[in-house]
Amino acid sequence: MVKSFQGVRLAEPKKQSTSILVSDHMSTNLVTFHPDDTIDQVLDQLTKRKISGAPVVNEKGDLVGIISEVDCLKEIIKGKYSNTPSFPGTVSEHMSKEVITLSPDMSLFDAAKEFLDKRIRRFPVMKEGRLVGQISLSDVIRAFPKLKSTTW
Template identity: 35%
Template sequence: MDRSLVRDYMTTDVVVLRPDDGFKEIVRALADRGVSGAPVVSETGRVMGVVSEADLLHKEAFMPVAEEPRRYFASRSSTRAAQARSAADTAADLMHTPAITVTMDTPITRAARTMAVQGIKRLPVVGDDGALVGIISRADVMGVFLAPDEELRREVISEVIERSLWEDPERIRVEVRDGVVTLSGRLASKSLIPVTVALTQSIDGVVDVIDELSYERDDMAFARREQRRSLCG
């Protein structure tokens, strides 16, 4: 199946921080470009970590009001961890490491899921040598999930049901609502159900899959019996 990759959506004009960049330099760099975080990169171009607004807030939270304007960061924290982090003065001290990264050939849906699961807003994109080549953000991947429901339905039928499984589309009912695909009907064998669900989930734009599939033959039970027989052998 044709898959959208990170290379199709990433930004190559990246705000880059150096390990010895100071707090105010970091704030200025992010504010000037209107971004909420940036990768910290070594002299060889390798990603060392990421500094985000949240990292800077720990520092800002404990500064005297006269030292730094409050325009750019408004949140406050009073935890001990935040107070300890407020002592950091450079990108190397402030950054979160190791950085979670993706490659240019990572499927865009996997990048989106990674950001959702990890609760982060951006992922540095690295080449085969680990050097930074771009960055992808939540805003970059949102367009993937805007495909019309009917378009997704047609793709599930043509790419999954017909092309991959060679199944009669009349046997499998495909419904799509707000990107959520519901599959129902009867497949020839039980082992095809997880395959069908996985292939459907891999389609760009599919938000989730609801499995209501049944089967005619439990080929997995036969495989289990054969496995037990070989173990008892």
């Protein structure tokens, strides 16, 4: 009988898997608008910050809508017909009030499916009734190349 002794084996450290939750890929430093802001103010911020939309919150910080470049186009077209160079319409007149939100604990794969199903470019992220971030289609697209095959 032959016995073999290989000595003490150290367990290989577990590889840290890249998180694939919405919370790890969402933006938390948000630009937000108030319902009484003008479309002029929105257009100024969207172009300065190179974003295409943002959540709308009231005085209490509650999410009441979302405003996008497409929503702003309504006021721009109205300005063209009235020959006015400014866009005094308010956010509350043009924002989308039916807002679909995601949870920060949602899988990024499930979020990707929501983007496909709803054909929306951004979702506010809510936790316990509070706005905690926003995830855009671009955030999701940027996240997937960083994921390793072991996390799939």
